[in-house]
Amino acid sequence: MTRATFPKALTTAGSLLRKATVYELGMWRSLFRWILRRPTGPDGTVAFGYAAVVTPLLIVFIVVSTIEIPVLDLILPWKIARIVAAALGVYGVFWMIGLLASLRVHPHLVGEAGIRVRNGISIDLALPWDAIETVRRRHRSLPSGRTVQVQRTETRIVLNIGVSSQTAVDILLREPIVLPVPKGTEEPVHEVRVYADDAERLVTCARQFLRTDLPERAG
Numbered sequence: 001m002t003r004a005t006f007p008k009a010l011t012t013a014g015s016l017l018r019k020a021t022v023y024e025l026g027m028w029r030s031l032f033r034w035i036l037r038r039p040t041g042p043d044g045t046v047a048f049g050y051a052a053v054v055t056p057l058l059i060v061f062i063v064v065s066t067i068e069i070p071v072l073d074l075i076l077p078w079k080i081a082r083i084v085a086a087a088l089g090v091y092g093v094f095w096m097i098g099l100l101a102s103l104r105v106h107p108h109l110v111g112e113a114g115i116r117v118r119n120g121i122s123i124d125l126a127l128p129w130d131a132i133e134t135v136r137r138r139h140r141s142l143p144s145g146r147t148v149q150v151q152r153t154e155t156r157i158v159l160n161i162g163v164s165s166q167t168a169v170d171i172l173l174r175e176p177i178v179l180p181v182p183k184g185t186e187e188p189v190h191e192v193r194v195y196a197d198d199a200e201r202l203v204t205c206a207r208q209f210l211r212t213d214l215p216e217r218a219g
Helices: 005-036 055-075 079-105 199-209
Strands: 046-048 108-111 114-119 123-128 132-141 148-152 157-161 166-177 189-194
Touching: 005 079, 046 199, 055 079, 108 199, 114 132, 132 199, 157 166, 166 199
Parallel strands: 157 189
Antiparallel strands: 046 108, 108 114, 114 123, 132 166, 148 157, 166 189
């Protein structure tokens, strides 16, 4: 590494460390909010979860990781190794519980201001009603398991915020806009697709708020 590239590398490392710290603190805050049963959104909003399909898998990981802690304590011959393994194991279990909590206490929200699309502590996207043309239910499978995926055609850019490689709600925008989503796109998008456990109810609720004085886009 040259002297010229060292400051840049140091800045990048510092940025990654800050992001990791913010994410870690957000996980623990989510866990405490879940334990204390704090409200998931402001008054007047309706919450829509999206974690039902991934909850069983996370629970399996939590249970297996919990079982591994005493098993490693029995098979490791060195005391220091047992202490380190136990500490890492307990931390890992609470981290996964915190991940589950972050999905539970940050649901999508529908209210007078618009639709708030969320995914844990990573995504919090506010879409006001005057930016939304229509909301419809349509189940779609995504090509990969990544949460954020961008699809492009010759005329449209679609931002997918999926869960378990699927979306269930299409949010069509009146005009293309740039949306600040991590690992998304800096280009204006025409449509946002998200997953919700009760997609039908979310669509029904959203349509009660949508303006009806402008025509919906066909298709």
